[in-house]
C-alpha cells in the first residue's frame with residue numbers, strides 16, 4: 495500500500511478529558527438499547543469500554559482484536575480474534591443486543607470489518623472523523639479528517655515550543 499503522509503493537525507487528549515468524553519458517550523448510550531454485552535475493539539477500545547461498562551452496568555465484556563495502523567500509517571487490516579460464543583449467546587448471533595466500543599473511527603475500515611461480523615450491533619466511539627462517521631451509531635466529538643488524535647496512553651508530558659517559535 496502506498497504510504498500517505500500522516501495528518502498535520504494534532505488533537506491531544508488528556509486522561510481527564512478522555513474520561514469525561516467516555517462518560518459523555520455512556521450518557522448517550524444509556525437507555526438506547528437492551529445491551530447484553532460489550533465487544534471492545536482492541537486495543538484502543540479497551541479504555542472507553544471499561545468506562546462505559548461501569549456507567550451503564552454491563553459485566554459481559556469481550557474483545558474483538560484488530561490491528562491496522564503502525565507508526566500512524568494505515569496498513570493491511572488484520573483480524574486477530576473475533577468475539578466469543580458467550581457474547582453472541584447473550585447478545586444475539588448478529589449482535590442485536592451487543593454494544594461495540596472503540597476509541598475512534600477514522601477511515602471506517604476497522605468499523606466496516608467488525609460490523610460485517612456483528613451487523614446488528616450498536617457501534618459507539620468516543621471520536622469520529624468524517625470519513626468513518628456514517629459507520630458509527632453513537633459518538634461524542636467529531637474531529638477533522640486531517641487531524642491525528644493523540645491518546646493519553648500513547649503520550650506523556652513534553653516541552654512544547656512557543657507559537658512564536660522563539661523561547
Ligand SMILES: O=P(O)(O)OC[C@H]1O[C@H](OP(=O)(O)OP(=O)(O)O)[C@H](O)[C@@H]1O
Pocket residue numbers: 535536537538539560561562563564568596597598599600601602603604605626
Ligand atoms: O477507521 P480506521 O481508519 O480503521 O481507524 C480506526 C482504528 O484505528 C485505530 O486502531 P489501530 O489499528 O491503530 O490499533 P490499536 O487500537 O491497537 O491502536 C483505532 O483504535 C481504531 O480502531
Ligand SMILES: O=c1[nH]c(=O)c2nc[nH]c2[nH]1
Pocket residue numbers: 563598600641642643644645648
Ligand atoms: O491514535 C490514533 N489517532 C488517530 O487519529 C487515529 N486514526 C486511526 N488510528 C488512529 N490512532
Ligand SMILES: [Mg+2]
Pocket residue numbers: 535536537538539560596
Ligand atoms: Mg483500534
